[in-house]
Amino acid sequence: MKPATAAKKLDIYLPATPEEFRNGTITRAELAALQADPPQWLRDLRANGPHPKNLVAAKLGISNSGLIRGEVTEALTTDEINALLADKPDWLEAERTKHVEVLREERRKRSLNADKQREDHSDDA
Known part of the structure; x- marks a missing residue:
């Protein structure tokens, strides 16, 4: 490969x-x-590190898009990631909040879909 x-x-x-x-x-x-x-x-x-963007985003608790919005375009080392987590810049806090909200909404939608599927299957019985 x-x-x-x-x-x-x-x-x-x-x-x-x-x-x-x-x-x-x-x-x-x-x-x-x-x-x-x-x-x-x-x-x-x-x-x-340096770590790829997907791992940087995961370690920061944000999305890959959040990295771009935060103008993080290069791979970061563990020390650089830890410094960002310690400094908690405004953009990072905003992206973390946004990421949690997105994940919460995705879980809610999955739950609704699962409920609907269970309901559809119980109607078939």
Whole structure:
């Protein structure tokens, strides 16, 4: 598989990986080996970053779109993420609130759909 695919499966930021990883191809067996027994570079990258945007957003408790609205366009390290969480800028607090509201609404809709499906199935019986 391509290095970008492997990086996505490993939840790591491709440009921060070693050159041999970026320039090679990764077999499924090699990917499984990296997941089962990560080398030091992979452990360090997972622990310290830089992290891909989806993980940055998750660690900040916001959506990927929230990162863009907050003008976070680059991968962040763990220290940078922790600094944002400690500083709690206004945009981050607003995005976290918005994200919680969106998740709550999605759960409400799923619950309504599940209730409707149960009701439809009970009418069939």
